[in-house]
Structures are given as C-alpha cells and as structure tokens.
Amino acid sequence: xxxxxxxxxxxxxxxxxxxxxxxxxxxxxxxxxxxxxxxxxxxxxxxxxxxxxxxxxxxxxxxxxxxxxxxxxxxxxxxxxxxxxxxxxxxxxxxxxxxxxxxxxxxxxxxxxxxxxx
Amino acid sequence: xxxxxxxxxxxxxxxxxxxxxxxxxxxxxxxxxxxxxxxxxxxxxxxxxxxxxxxxxxxxxxxxxxxxxxxxxxxxxxxxxxxxxxxxxxxxxxxxxxxxxxxxxxxxxx
Numbered sequence: 001x002x003x004x005x006x007x008x009x010x011x012x013x014x015x016x017x018x019x020x021x022x023x024x025x026x027x028x029x030x031x032x033x034x035x036x037x038x039x040x041x042x043x044x045x046x047x048x049x050x051x052x053x054x055x056x057x058x059x060x061x062x063x064x065x066x067x068x069x070x071x072x073x074x075x076x077x078x079x080x081x082x083x084x085x086x087x088x089x090x091x092x093x094x095x096x097x098x099x100x101x102x103x104x105x106x107x108x109x110x111x112x113x114x115x116x117x118x
Numbered sequence: 119x120x121x122x123x124x125x126x127x128x129x130x131x132x133x134x135x136x137x138x139x140x141x142x143x144x145x146x147x148x149x150x151x152x153x154x155x156x157x158x159x160x161x162x163x164x165x166x167x168x169x170x171x172x173x174x175x176x177x178x179x180x181x182x183x184x185x186x187x188x189x190x191x192x193x194x195x196x197x198x199x200x201x202x203x204x205x206x207x208x209x210x211x212x213x214x215x216x217x218x219x220x221x222x223x224x225x226x227x228x
Contacts, residue, residue, distance in 0.1 A: 043220045093160050107216055109160035
C-alpha cells in the first residue's frame with residue numbers, strides 16, 4: 001500500500017514554457033503533500049508543503065509565483081513550473097503523508113520527475 | 119538552526135558490514151528516518167526511530183541516541199544492489215516537516 005504516482009517521469013521543454021507535474025496517491029488519502037527539489041549528488045530540498053483545499057506553504061527562497069502548487073483533492077497535487085529557465089532543470093519529487101498515520105510522519109515518495117529546460 | 123551531518127561517501131566490499139553515521143542539531147525532534155535512494159530514483163523508506171535503541175529489520179538496523187543527537191544505519195551482508203545514497207532525516211515537531219541530511223553515497227565493490 002501507500003503508492004504515490006508521479007508524472008511525467010521526465011520532460012524536456014523550451015525556455016519560457018510552463019510544465020505541470022502531477023502527484024497522485026493511488027491507494028490512500030494524503031492529508032499533506034510535500035514537493036522537493038534535488039540537484040545532482042545533493043540531498044532533497046523542501047520547496048513547499050501543500051494541504052488539501054488550502055494554499056501551499058513555501059520554503060524561504062522559493063518563488064511561489066514561479067512554482068505553482070495546487071492540492072485540489074486528497075489524492076492529487078500538482079506542481080507547475082511557470083516560464084521555465086535552464087536553471088530550473090532539476091529532479092522534482094513529491095511525497096505524501098498518509099491520512100491517519102500522521103503521528104508517525106513517514107513519507108511516501110513519488111517516482112520523481114526530471115525536468116530539463118533547453 | 120537545523121543541521122544534519124552525514125559522511126559524503128563511503129565504500130565497502132560485498133558481504134561486509136558498513137555503518138553510516140548521522141548527527142543532528144535541530145530545534146526539536148520527533149523521530150528520525152533513514153531512506154535509500156538509487157541514482158535517478160525516488161527515496162524509499164528504510165527505518166524509523168523515535169526512542170533510543172536499536173531497530174532491526176533484516177539486513178538493516180538503525181540506532182538512535184537522542185541525548186547525543188546521533189543515529190547510525192547498519193547494513194550487514196552487503197550486496198551490490200546496496201550501492202545507493204542513504205538519507206538521514208529528522209522530523210521537526212514544530213513544523214511537522216522532514217529535514218534531510220545531505221546523504222551518504224555508498225558504493226559496494228565485489
């Protein structure tokens with residue numbers, strides 16, 4: 001159980017375009033979803049936290065107008081990278097906390113999306 | 119501030135035992151997690167410690183000492199497939215977020 005599906009796995013886009021990444025919890029309800037960014041050989045950097053039905057909370061230094069997060073339901077959260085530039089090229093990973101198991105705090109991760117901006 | 123330290127890289131031989139250390143200085147503590155991440159893939163959960171002591175799960179064990187701000191992940195009977203990055207993460211009780219260390223890249227040689 002606790003499967004998180006993330007799409008697309010990889011995407012290549014031109015500079016200036018927008019890219020949407022979807023994160024779905026397949027067999028559970030996710031009260032909270034987290035979006036991370038990871039550069040090569042580095043650890044996960046938290047970008048934002050999203051709760052269903054409310055606005056996302058962004059970490060310091062993350063532009064909320066550039067990285068739009070929507071958490072429309074308990075099973076779906078999306079990250080849209082607007083007007084992407086080469087420096088946005090990275091590995092983006094979503095993770096979810098299982099409803100009813102928040103006390104443990106374990107995160108279940110999506111497969112990740114590798115974004116390359118030309 | 120929040121600070122979680124791990125060695126950057128480690129190497130070991132197939133069949134051997136390796137211990138990956140993690141030290142943390144955080145404003146709060148509500149559990150420590152270890153995740154495994156193969157290159158180009160998402161992290162997968164390995165273990166969770168919230169009380170002092172050793173948690174054993176097959177070939178992997180994790181230890182926690184809250185008073186020392188210290189944990190380690192012990193991998194026994196190493197296999198080639200254990201070559202991966204190992205991430206230590208502390209749960210912040212104030213924000214309920216997981217704060218990740220920089221990760222330790224382990225390479226297992228035949």
